[in-house]
Amino acid sequence: MTITTNAGDLDRRLLMDRSVTGRKAFTVPESDVPAQELPDSSLLRDDVELPEVSQLDVIRYFSVLSQLNFSIDTNFYPLGSCTMKYNPKINDELANLPGLAEIHPLQPEETVQGAIRLLKALQDDLGEITGLPGVSLAPLAGAQGEYAGLLIARAYHDARNDDKRTVAIVPDSAHGTNPASASMAGLDVVTVRSDAQGNVDVENLKELASSNTAVFMLTIPSTLGLFEPNILEITTIIHNAGGLVYADGANLNALLGLVKLGDLGVDICHSNLHKTFSTPHGGGGPGSGPVMVTDELAKYLPKPVAEKADAGYLLASPEQSIGTINGFHGSFSIAARAYAYIKALGLEGLQSVSENAIISANYIQAKLRDKYDLAADRYCMHETVLSATRQKKRGVAGIDIAKRLLDFGIHAPTMYFPLIVDEALMVEPTESESKETLDHFIAVMRQIDDEIDSNPAVILEAPHDLPVTRLDEATAARKPVLRWAPAE
Amino acid sequence: MASSVNTSPNHPYIPSTDSERREMLGVIGVNSLDDLLGDIPIEYRHPRLSLAAGLSEQELSSVFSSFAAENASSATGYISFLGAGAYSHYIPSTVRSILQRGEFVTAYTPYQPEAAQGTLQVGFEFQTIICQLTGMEVANAGMYDGPTAFAEACLMAARVTKRTRIGVLASADRRLPETLDAYSKHQGIEIVELSPDVTEIPDDLACIGIQSPNFFGAIEDVERLTKLAHDSGALSVVHVNPTALGLFRPPGDFDVDIVTAEGQPLGVPMAFGGPYVGLFACKKSHIRQMPGRIIGRTTDTQGRIGYALTLQTREQHIRRERATSNICTSTQLIGLMVAVYVATLGKQGMKDLASLCYQKAHYAASEINRLEGFSVETNGTFFHEFVVRCPASPQSVNAALLERKIIGGLDISDRAEKSMLICVTETSSKADIDRLVAALGEIGDRS
Numbered sequence: 013m014t015i016t017t018n019a020g021d022l023d024r025r026l027l028m029d030r031s032v033t034g035r036k037a038f039t040v041p042e043s044d045v046p047a048q049e050l051p052d053s054s055l056l057r058d059d060v061e062l063p064e065v066s067q068l069d070v071i072r073y074f075s076v077l078s079q080l081n082f083s084i085d086t087n088f089y090p091l092g093s094c095t096m097k098y099n100p101k102i103n104d105e106l107a108n109l110p111g112l113a114e115i116h117p118l119q120p121e122e123t124v125q126g127a128i129r130l131l132k133a134l135q136d137d138l139g140e141i142t143g144l145p146g147v148s149l150a151p152l153a154g155a156q157g158e159y160a161g162l163l164i165a166r167a168y169h170d171a172r173n174d175d176k177r178t179v180a181i182v183p184d185s186a187h188g189t190n191p192a193s194a195s196m197a198g199l200d201v202v203t204v205r206s207d208a209q210g211n212v213d214v215e216n217l218k219e220l221a222s223s224n225t226a227v228f229m230l231t232i233p234s235t236l237g238l239f240e241p242n243i244l245e246i247t248t249i250i251h252n253a254g255g256l257v258y259a260d261g262a263n264l265n266a267l268l269g270l271v272k273l274g275d276l277g278v279d280i281c282h283s284n285l286h287k288t289f290s291t292p293h294g295g296g297g298p299g300s301g302p303v304m305v306t307d308e309l310a311k312y313l314p315k316p317v318a319e320k321a322d323a324g325y326l327l328a329s330p331e332q333s334i335g336t337i338n339g340f341h342g343s344f345s346i347a348a349r350a351y352a353y354i355k356a357l358g359l360e361g362l363q364s365v366s367e368n369a370i371i372s373a374n375y376i377q378a379k380l381r382d383k384y385d386l387a388a389d390r391y392c393m394h395e396t397v398l399s400a401t402r403q404k405k406r407g408v409a410g411i412d413i414a415k416r417l418l419d420f421g422i423h424a425p426t427m428y429f430p431l432i433v434d435e436a437l438m439v440e441p442t443e444s445e446s447k448e449t450l451d452h453f454i455a456v457m458r459q460i461d462d463e464i465d466s467n468p469a470v471i472l473e474a475p476h477d478l479p480v481t482r483l484d485e486a487t488a489a490r491k492p493v494l495r496w497a498p499a500e
Numbered sequence: 501m502a503s504s505v506n507t508s509p510n511h512p513y514i515p516s517t518d519s520e521r522r523e524m525l526g527v528i529g530v531n532s533l534d535d536l537l538g539d540i541p542i543e544y545r546h547p548r549l550s551l552a553a554g555l556s557e558q559e560l561s562s563v564f565s566s567f568a569a570e571n572a573s574s575a576t577g578y579i580s581f582l583g584a585g586a587y588s589h590y591i592p593s594t595v596r597s598i599l600q601r602g603e604f605v606t607a608y609t610p611y612q613p614e615a616a617q618g619t620l621q622v623g624f625e626f627q628t629i630i631c632q633l634t635g636m637e638v639a640n641a642g643m644y645d646g647p648t649a650f651a652e653a654c655l656m657a658a659r660v661t662k663r664t665r666i667g668v669l670a671s672a673d674r675r676l677p678e679t680l681d682a683y684s685k686h687q688g689i690e691i692v693e694l695s696p697d698v699t700e701i702p703d704d705l706a707c708i709g710i711q712s713p714n715f716f717g718a719i720e721d722v723e724r725l726t727k728l729a730h731d732s733g734a735l736s737v738v739h740v741n742p743t744a745l746g747l748f749r750p751p752g753d754f755d756v757d758i759v760t761a762e763g764q765p766l767g768v769p770m771a772f773g774g775p776y777v778g779l780f781a782c783k784k785s786h787i788r789q790m791p792g793r794i795i796g797r798t799t800d801t802q803g804r805i806g807y808a809l810t811l812q813t814r815e816q817h818i819r820r821e822r823a824t825s826n827i828c829t830s831t832q833l834i835g836l837m838v839a840v841y842v843a844t845l846g847k848q849g850m851k852d853l854a855s856l857c858y859q860k861a862h863y864a865a866s867e868i869n870r871l872e873g874f875s876v877e878t879n880g881t882f883f884h885e886f887v888v889r890c891p892a893s894p895q896s897v898n899a900a901l902l903e904r905k906i907i908g909g910l911d912i913s914d915r916a917e918k919s920m921l922i923c924v925t926e927t928s929s930k931a932d933i934d935r936l937v938a939a940l941g942e943i944g945d946r947s
Binding site for chain 2: 024026027028035036037038039040041043044045046047048049050051052055056057059060061062063064065067070071073074075077078079080081082083084085086087089091094096097098099100102104106107108109110111112113114115116117118119120122123124125126127129130137140141143152153154155156158159163166187188189191192193194195196197198199201238239240241243244269270271272275276290292293294295296297298299300314334335336337338339340341342343344345346348352354355356357358359360361362364365367368370371372374375377378379391393414415418423424426427429443444445446447473475478479480481482483484485487488489492493494495496
């Protein structure tokens with residue numbers, strides 16, 4: 013057999029295919045206690061079928077795999093509504109301090125005063141930033157924060173014996189978790205239209221708001237990257253109907269120090285610490301989705317809530333808490349990272365985050381609007397939603413443009429979302445990226461548009477230079493192969 | 501003031517300079533940032549915020565050092581015997597090393613599979629490992645944590661059986677039914693508590709939820725309970741400790757339908773409760789009702805192997821209010837830690853580790869059981885943890901232990917009179933165990 017020099021031929025074998033009987037990567041220490049009798053053999057299993065590899069095998073295997081990824085550390089990643097900003101390295105280091113990483117969640121409170129003090133400090137800052145002072149850090153992700161928010165709304169209505177409120181009104185531009193969470197909370201989902209400018213259709217909302225409205229779920233800025241100009245009228249309509257306003261804080265990166273949601277009539281919101289507050293996305297979690305509420309609703313928050321008492325810090329259960337939504341106290345080491353981020357930036361730095369995020373998104377929009385349609389022809393907030401409708405007519409769809417961007421080392425924008433925009437490409441540059449990076453992205457997007465006429469195949473067959481070309485996802489779903497199996 | 505571009509000094513996390521901002525505003529066609537904020541009601545724009553000024557990295561480090569110093573941990577000379585859902589285990593250097601890879605840490609969910617083959621192949625390894633440990637046919641790429649995985653498993657059983665009553669054994673950690681309650685309270689689900697000795701169950705249950713080892717550390721008769729469930733058309737949902745699976749027969753041996761677990765013991769720091777990862781596996785026949793992300797193998801246009809998210813029509817971004825769950829994370833990074841951990845320990849290591857934990861816990865139990873006034877109450881075979889009845893209130897015993905820099909067992913006097921739940925893993929040396937036993941002996945003599 014001839015050995016080739018083709019570096020592109022990746023060794024994609026799985027660990028089990030690299031396994032050699034007798035190899036090991038780790039030695040478990042010998043027991044230092046007198047031998048104890050093992051249980052009855054009927055309870056014990058035979059060998060577990062697991063890999064047998066050397067320590068270098070483990071390190072090289074996972075290191076090489078990591079190189080197959082795009083990431084913020086290595087690529088511009090303008091994935092809309094995901095806020096792919098720089099994740100400061102110091103935050104990882106601080107969260108891994110042994111005094112924070114090696115404490116047990118059920119330790120007596122007097123032995124974890126530093127940890128609870130940290131949680132309380134983050135609660136206070138999030139309450140201040142959003143203008144909603146009741147804060148629980150328990151939710152483990154945005155979707156859980158959203159679900160907790162809906163349970164709080166239900167608890168509020170139930171406490172008033174207002175039990176006819178079974179409807180969540182959700183804009184047609186909303187993220188899929190909004191209706192999914194509403195459904196989990198036992199609410200019927202009613203959709204309110206967006207108007208031609210991308211705002212909530214206020215007349216439609218007036219028709220829908222009624223004595224059965226439990227909650228109105230508004231993403232702000234919206235998934236179109238727009239601040240809702242009728243926000244005060246909207247919150248008044250909902251409050252007059254007896255409902256509560258929940259704000260999905262996925263896009264909070266646009267609002268730091270510029271406006272407080274609580275001032276606008278929002279009753280409940282959540283924030284994704286892994287977006288606005290820079291904690292790493294980790295390839296799909298862990299996240300953290302604290303829920304913030306008005307003083308009036310604080311008694312319903314999920315437990316625990318960190319509090320300061322005379323004797324010190326403690327983890328309290330609010331008097332009419334919606335309960336325990338997960339195992340312990342939320343994503344503590346994610347909270348630690350988010351707090352480190354807030355402390356590093358401070359007041360001026362946080363304002364600067366949103367200001368720069370907004371300027372960068374509008375700059376991209378201004379530089380691409382002659383080539384790409386805009387979902388809404390007005391200034392955007394921290395992200396701009398382009399539409400590849402003109403490109404589609406010329407034979408290249410949004411997904412093709414997204415794949416072609418990968419060839420230039422740029423991660424694709426969020427595609428085909430929000431659902432109300434044809435061929436949507438949602439671009440969120442974040443404040444982390446320099447003007448040179450933005451200019452490079454703009455130039456590439458313009459070049460791709462030119463390529464539609466000069467060389468459409470290069471777009472339609474993209475990506476070319478990645479570990480794989482486009483994948484057959486239909487077969488993957490039709491004939492699922494979901495784990496390693498021995499070769500037949 | 502409000503109308504000007506921020507002229508504060510640049511921050512290390514924000515590259516744009518004043519002149520670049522001015523240039524970009526010029527291209528946009530406005531004079532100031534405020535010209536872009538016209539949709540925000542002017543009376544609420546630029547609110548006063550009571551936040552401190554930013555800190556340098558060096559200052560930040562000292563703030564966090566003081567947080568850390570206020571906690572009792574191994575770093576400050578304490579030994580601990582807490583378990584009950586979070587466990588102290590040695591984390592190999594390989595896990596910490598791979599966790600430094602920014603290419604894993606700072607990537608997003610793999611929506612563009614061509615640019616995320618690393619994340620996806622790791623997820624496929626994770627699914628394989630979970631299947632191998634549990635003996636189940638399929639696993640998803642991870643849930644938030646153990647209790648939420650258990651809650652989602654019970655809701656899945658309700659969907660599969662089209663039944664609305666869920667049985668949970670009384671021997672389970674109460675965090676399991678509590679989390680299930682928060683997940684199901686508005687879905688018309690009723691939770692029924694069952695005795696572990698139950699021999700007959702109502703014929704309308706969606707599942708029996710079993711924790712084994714249970715909250716008290718004892719191995720349940722999963723085989724018998726699963727048969728009991730199946731005889732009445734219910735499913736069997738078993739919440740396991742993944743470390744124990746190195747030694748004990750896996751749920752897959754007993755025809756269990758859904759298996760969940762807290763993944764934390766597999767290489768994840770305790771970190772005051774999170775983030776962890778929920779493990780979730782089931783029979784292949786139920787896969788289309790499974791919540792969460794699933795990664796599948798496929799091929800590219802050139803026939804090369806590749807991986808992608810699959811079976812997405814179950815999920816919220818497609819099905820919206822009819823999705824199997826609202827979850828949209830796999831807690832991938834913690835799944836990576838699990839994958840590296842299990843790959844590192846490997847076939848022999850997982851077995852040796854479970855045996856070592858078993859040896860140490862049983863040694864500790866036998867020594868404590870000999871002490872005047874203390875008795876080990878957990879019956880039958882146990883793993884990691886066991887119930888100790890104390891001669892005085894567990895609260896007072898723990899207070900006396902704490903004076904000796906020992907964090908004692910979890911006070912469970914609300915579930916068993918004068919009792920604490922003591923956990924011993926491989927991170928407790930014989931000297932640590934002997935120190936606990938000696939301290940308990942002194943405390944017992946005084947009470």
